[in-house]
Amino acid sequence: MATPTKSSTDEFIKGLWKENPVFVQVLGMCPVLAVSNTAMNALAMGLATAFVLVMSNIVVSSLRSFIPKQVRIATYILIIATFVTVVDYAIQAVSLDLYKALGAFISLIVVNCLILGRAEAFASKNTVGRSMMDGLGMGIGFAFALFCLGAVREVLGAGSLFGAQLFHDSFQDWVVMILPSGGFFTLAGWLLLFNWLKQRKAKREPTAALGLSKEVA
Amino acid sequence: MGDESLWTIFINASLVNNFVLAYFLGICPFLGVSSKLDTATRMGGAVTFVMLVSSICAFGIQALLVAIDAPYLKLISFIAVIASTVQLVEMFIKKVSPALFRSLGIFLPLITTNCAILGLALFQTNKGYSFLQCIVFALGAGVGFTLALVLMAGLREKLELAEVPDVTKGTAMALMIAGLLSVTFMGFGGLGG
Numbered sequence: 001m002a003t004p005t006k007s008s009t010d011e012f013i014k015g016l017w018k019e020n021p022v023f024v025q026v027l028g029m030c031p032v033l034a035v036s037n038t039a040m041n042a043l044a045m046g047l048a049t050a051f052v053l054v055m056s057n058i059v060v061s062s063l064r065s066f067i068p069k070q071v072r073i074a075t076y077i078l079i080i081a082t083f084v085t086v087v088d089y090a091i092q093a094v095s096l097d098l099y100k101a102l103g104a105f106i107s108l109i110v111v112n113c114l115i116l117g118r119a120e121a122f123a124s125k126n127t128v129g130r131s132m133m134d135g136l137g138m139g140i141g142f143a144f145a146l147f148c149l150g151a152v153r154e155v156l157g158a159g160s161l162f163g164a165q166l167f168h169d170s171f172q173d174w175v176v177m178i179l180p181s182g183g184f185f186t187l188a189g190w191l192l193l194f195n196w197l198k199q200r201k202a203k204r205e206p207t208a209a210l211g212l213s214k215e216v217a
Numbered sequence: 218m219g220d221e222s223l224w225t226i227f228i229n230a231s232l233v234n235n236f237v238l239a240y241f242l243g244i245c246p247f248l249g250v251s252s253k254l255d256t257a258t259r260m261g262g263a264v265t266f267v268m269l270v271s272s273i274c275a276f277g278i279q280a281l282l283v284a285i286d287a288p289y290l291k292l293i294s295f296i297a298v299i300a301s302t303v304q305l306v307e308m309f310i311k312k313v314s315p316a317l318f319r320s321l322g323i324f325l326p327l328i329t330t331n332c333a334i335l336g337l338a339l340f341q342t343n344k345g346y347s348f349l350q351c352i353v354f355a356l357g358a359g360v361g362f363t364l365a366l367v368l369m370a371g372l373r374e375k376l377e378l379a380e381v382p383d384v385t386k387g388t389a390m391a392l393m394i395a396g397l398l399s400v401t402f403m404g405f406g407g408l409g410g
Binding site: 026027029030031073074077078081084085088089104107108111176180181182183185187188191195196199 | 238239240241242243244245248289292293296297300329331332334335336339340343383384385386387388389390392393395396397399400403
């Protein structure tokens, strides 16, 4: 990060952890909370979003010199909507069960502020290659965060992971975790953890080891 | 589903299946503009209005798309209509009441990316509501959204004065409150059909 021009690997890495869309930027909350009740749903949603993000970043970035500034947002939304329709029909073709579980939330990827945010803030100003890496990093970071939430909620709420039973029969399910409120609580828990880690790091390394701390992160 | 009574639809949309607290739609404005009671109320009003207008438009589009047999255009046309509705509403308010326009400010364009609006349009077509049912559904969803936003803002205004541990400040605290609110709203579970 010290060099003025970031390599495309840096663009990829930053989305995974340091600028993680969910845990750090708190973007695209609706699908994060709504479909993270099982690990499988969360992962599928994460990957679908990642695909749309990468594709829309590529298209927006390759068309960036042709799109008039006044209608750019409308154009971005139309590009995103096209890819979401593709994903919508693809999931329907691959697994009908998954399609039913995710419901309207696949279509709602269109209004995920993360995707529009990346198109506006990054893809409209950078080359195709870098935009693709950015989309890939952000997308995988998003999928990872969704998986973290989904795994916690499924393990606590149903005592299983990817449908496989983890505990003995005597395990009492935490029903609240599967319910909508569980989504809020789990995400709050993860954010607390992140805040705590950040604070601890700030205390331990005052200013001298700034470069090192970035490497670690 | 087409024969639900209007009252059931309204109660369902506003309380039992509250858009924010049960479906997680419109979380971004819910967390973003819920720090002041005043702005929360105005935002709720604007969203309810756009919901009503876009719900009516979506109903028309759905009928048209079925007529020309092109269901794959649903998503694109819905989002295009919502974006232009918001633009239209913005221009209309600017012309009619500049004072209201100034007070709503940046919230109006932000409504375009509010998933609650698109979600509403998608749900009503999935459920196959009639025209009148659509309007009631939109009204209920808008009232539910406003209610959640105002409740949240009230709590957060009080919280400003409370002493909380450093790590819980900001979004983490807001999410925990939202979780508790969501648990509370589950109490309405038996009301609807």
